[in-house]
Amino acid sequence: MMGAASIERFQKRWQQSKYMEALLYVIGFGGFVYLLTHNLFYGIIGFMVSAGIALFVLKPWSISSKNAVGYIDAHLPQAGFSSGLLLSPSNELSDLSKLQQFRVASQLEPVLSRLKPPHNIFKATLVMFGLILLGLAGGFILTRYGGSPGGNSSTKKQITFAPKDSLSSATKIPELIKTTITVQYPNYTRKSILNTTDPNIKAVQGSNLIWNLEFDGNVQAVRMDLMGERIDFTKRDASYQLTKNLEASGFYSFTFKDANGNDYVSDLYSLEMVKDEPPLVQIEGLDSYSYFEFDDDKRLMLNANISDDFGIDDAYIIATVSKGSGESVKFREETIRFKGSVPKGNKQMNLRQPLDLDALKMDPGDELYFYVEALDQKTPLPNVARSETYFAVIRDTVTDMFAVEGNLGVDLMPDYFRSQRQLIIDTEKLIAEKPNISEKDFKFRSNELGFDQKQLRLKYGQFMGDETEMQAAAGAVSHEQGEADHGSEEGEADLLDEYSHKHDSDNEHNLVEEHGHENEETEEEEDPLHDYLHNHSDPEESTLFEKSLKAKLRDALNIMWDAELHLRLYEPEKSLPFQYDALAIIQEIKNSARIYVHRIGFDPPPIKEENRLSGDVENITNYDKRQEFEYQKSFASTRQAISRLETLIQEKKIFDANDSALFVDAGNELAQKAISQPLKYIKILQGLRDLEKAVNRSKENYMEVQKGLLSVLPPLEDIPMKKTKYDSEINLLYLKELGVYE
CATH class of the missing domain: 2.60.40 (Immunoglobulin-like)
Structure with a gap:
């Protein structure tokens, strides 16, 4: 039958998509049950139940060829609603039907393979991941707050012991039959006493921890190994008890000896201290x-x-x-x-x-x-x-100013004026409050900030020798009077004098009466001390700053002009960038002007005048001091443990007591680092501690522990040393061609 194979392939693809959809639902529900209960048996039951339900609902086997023909006719116009002819034998069709069958088969052949059957695989995938995440969250909540899910996790939290050395089969191993750990929180926390069997403890700083261990058998001594500190238990009746105040986080384990002197060691457990945080106060x-x-x-x-x-x-x-x-x-x-x-x-x-x-x-x-x-x-x-x-x-209502009689000197520096940083803070505050204040108040405050910017500019300008406005105003009056007299004498005034700035006439109100410009110029030219005096009338000579600092300060003053301009124009947003630039320059000037003088703590003895310049050096000796420093390499015990593990792996030597002590020291070094990152190092620390048990002393365990210890070591520091360098004419030519010395 022409084209029937294509329809059958489409039918199979449709059925496979339905099976895949059912499988995703089954995996999601089965994983949810397993993660929630942590029990493989319950997970398998959930998987089987969900598989039956999914197959019963979806029924992939019920998709027949008629369903496939109906879907093809509805979604492919090339079928012409005649794809059913492809399933009919040719000898049962009329000539017209055969012609239609041939036409439909030839048109469906290239497009039918690209037609996707209907399915909800994407939806099933989302449901699967959602159920898995829900199972993870539920399992975590049950583990954290609802006890042990699954029923078998209690054995994981029980303290277990294993012998350090191999024992004979006739030796009876004492068994830990009861474990009680009591956590007594500080009274101020108002938390009730906690009784648990979980050796992984998390409590508030200052809590009292009480361990009670009961054994079935004869036990000589029980001891706790806490970060290298060995603490003995106290025997009370049939149990062994230890009380400790929690002051730091760490890791611990237990050891005990039986009547024959055999040592037994437990796994490694965590001891986490939670600090009492200080109060949080906000206004x-x-x-x-x-x-x-x-x-x-x-x-x-x-x-x-x-x-x-x-x-x-x-x-x-x-x-x-x-x-x-x-x-x-x-x-x-x-x-x-x-x-x-x-x-x-x-x-x-x-x-x-x-x-x-x-x-x-x-x-x-x-x-x-x-x-x-x-x-x-x-x-x-x-x-x-x-x-x-x-x-x-x-705010103070009175401002005192210091003045000297006769106007010989005036101190115009106020007790307080705003710094550039304060101006920036006030400008930003004004911009933030602009929508909430009136236009009049906004303009008033902007103008006040402009005045403060001007005052700051004038104060910094005094370092450059710039005249204050008072001096400039007085100089302007004298300048006008002088020009009037000069104009009356010559009968013609210079039109540019009104716009020019002459330092020679700015301070005329403080000078003695002049006798004429010609005499003044002659006196200035003939003054022999002119080159040796500090001329305050020249702003470039009126400062002790170096030239680079003067240029920076001049730039800051120019920027302050622009900042003041925009504040006067009620544009604080445009003024703010100029203020930041001025502040940066001022800070740079302050930093560059700082001088650091190293204090030398040596006072030489007084020199006897009678021995000076005599050339007698008999009692003079050179001072020579030598001091040796012992370099202590970090993780010294860990490095020795790595070397010893390599020996145990290659030469297959016997594990002895020295090895046990070495691995304990290496574990204590690693425990200090594992406190800050327990998830990263706890597995390595546990593997190192398991080497104390005879059953774990295999080549594979040695290699695994050695690999973990190598990952802990920090990179070696570079040691300055002379390197051997081979220089030859061929090597130099080769390096030159490579462009090494360019």
């Missing part, structure tokens, strides 16, 4: 800096959120008031309690306290620094935490 709804005028309501509302993992014991406010300035500044510290008693033992609390600056006896110009301090209930010493420091300032 909300309060700016870091608060400013008040003299007539404002000087009150602050402090909202503090405090939390702790086991409970808060106390909280209070530390406030410091500073009065005065300079060397006469005085500080007064006060402890302010919150209104009402702080509830002890709460893990979360929200405290509110108003701060009245008048009640703290603060005057204009005073500053207040305050923060919240909290203590938890840890014993014997509580954890102390504090919030960030906040500031409150009452």
